[in-house]
Amino acid sequence: MTSRANALRYPEGTTKVGTARVREDRTVGRSFAERELMRRTGNAPHSRFDEIADGVGAPAIADSIAGSARAAAQIGSAAPLGKALKSLTAPAKASKYRNTKCESGGIKFDSKREMARWHELVQMQARGEISELELQVPFILAEPVVIAGRKRPALRYVADFVYEQGGVTVVEDVKGRVTEGYRIKRHLMAVRGIAIKEVK
Structure with missing residues (x-):
């Protein structure tokens, strides 16, 4: 029986064996x-x-x-x-608030906690406990303005989830850490008569 090593050796200059082309690789070793x-x-x-x-x-x-x-x-x-x-x-730069961005069903979430809450709300809607579930709903808090000759965009708050429960519209935000920017937006939403339900 011929050994495998001997079976793979061909005379110098051989370019074809049957219909296969012999690769010239002189870089091994x-x-x-x-x-x-x-x-x-x-x-x-x-x-x-x-x-x-x-x-x-x-x-x-x-x-x-x-x-x-x-x-x-x-x-x-x-x-x-x-x-x-x-x-x-190099390891990826850690996010500002130590959250891990993730994706589920083609939807991107800012954190695993937010993704888990979305799954809970989807199940609640399937059971009929809530209705009209929406994700990432924007609210305009202040219209665009011109300051010192520069146009500033509208000030917006984007709610993680909005849904109807018992005839009431619920605006929900999954929070790991309450920032100063979020406190201001929460205050401006309250001025408009909208309370944000915070889920930790």
């Missing part, structure tokens, strides 16, 4: 620097590994080290590649 040098110049660097393995001695080792340094100098500094790889593997 070479270092990154050697492969990159071959890619850029089209020439394979001279290897002294066999001489070192045969115990030729310190001169062969010194030549090998010098050859590696020459190959590295021809390729260039690896620092830019290192920076690029580091930026790809």
